Amino acid sequence: MSTANKDATQYRPCVGVMLINGHGQAFVGKRIDTKEGDWWQMPQGGVDEGEDLREAAYRELHEETGVRREHVEFVAETENELFYDLPPELHGKLWGGKYRGQRQTWYCARFLGTDEDIDLEAHSHPEFSEWRWVERASLPELIIPFKKPVYRTVVEEFRDI
Template sequence: MTDPESLPYRPCAGFMLVNAASLVFVGQRIDASAHGYWQMPQGGIDPGEDLREAALRELHEEIGVGPDKVEVIAGPSRALRYDLPPELIGKVWKGRYRGQEQYWFLGRFLGEDSDIDLEAHNPPEFNAWRWVEPGLLPELIIPFKRATYEDVLKEFREFI
């Protein structure tokens, strides 16, 4: 078994997208380990990639929303970390990471709902999407990421 303490955190950028009604975009995960849970767009940061550009890239890749449809309102004041549960250590991300170190951005959606395209990513990461009240986020996310989503909400509450 892999010792989690010996593994680094995976660098990750996330995007909290809010619409004109101050509701937050969430997508329902397709992958089996998180099936039935919802999350905001997020993903790995490429080596040398700017944090903001990584967050916008992930938004575009996962839900088809380009930077022309988003007004970035706020960026991260700090990195947020979470650890994978023991049963996932050594299994996800080819066993190279113990969890993620995430940098979150907040942006206002300037487009129409029809601009959202879950097929933009091949294969898709989400099988459904919806707009939700911000306070519902922690109960929709897979439990081991719940504290991170609570921290994202605290970080951006004044801007939503």
Template sequence: MTQTDHLQYRPCVGTMLFNTDGDVFVGKRIDNKEGDWWQMPQGGVDDGEDLDTAMLRELGEETGLQPRHLEIVHRMEDELYYDLPPELRGKLWGGKYKGQRQNWYLVRFTGVDTDIDLEAHKHPEFCEWKWVAPELLPELIVPFKKPVYEAVLAAFEGRLA
């Protein structure tokens, strides 16, 4: 991968948030009207922002959770990349990126379900949320992100305890 290629991927963090039952948080995006797709929290990393800080910020914006409700268990060593499908290129992120490069975290939820507040941020991203068995994740995400979810599952296998 060349330096130019690297710059065409939006830096991002993703979080596999799991509860005491070993189930994983997924949210249904407000802006996706075309399918019944659910995803784990994820979002962009600001220029100069530390990855841990970005993950906690994004998770807080999307779920309303505070750091006191969270315990970082692990972060994947390698970034995962995905390309946007052709019909979305040029429409997302101001047309600046062809996809994302993601740093994924495994985070234990130590709070209670009522701590989750999808409207905590002035621009909510999810309209619904639920806990699901981890093995269901690849079937719930939009198809072009399925390989990423499969890689996340493989990386965190055996750590959801």
């Protein structure tokens, strides 16, 4: 996960958003494409070439949750990019085999809307089948195991928000 000794070109550029409601809980969605396990994650996705990271975060958040820009206030960003490697069984199977993992910039955002403003089918290709609000400390236990170190770092960096 550390950026030391990482060749950034081998990692897919990505953004993630910890969306926090008025009770301090974080949004998680259950991925539609997960065949094994009961894994939940925060909104995240790839950055298009030349795309501003914050704009990518708004785009991904909207595509995955339906939340519009006026219902979000970005309040923090991770200090450094966070890296994770795909497990060996996934090498060469995702992203056209171009990357060994992802390098992610995470944002913390306050949710200013209501639960009715969340629409998992807002995009033509939904990524989540269901969603819920959870205590932030539980996030690392909900994510697929190879992403746990990233989630621990995100929770720690945003713990005082």
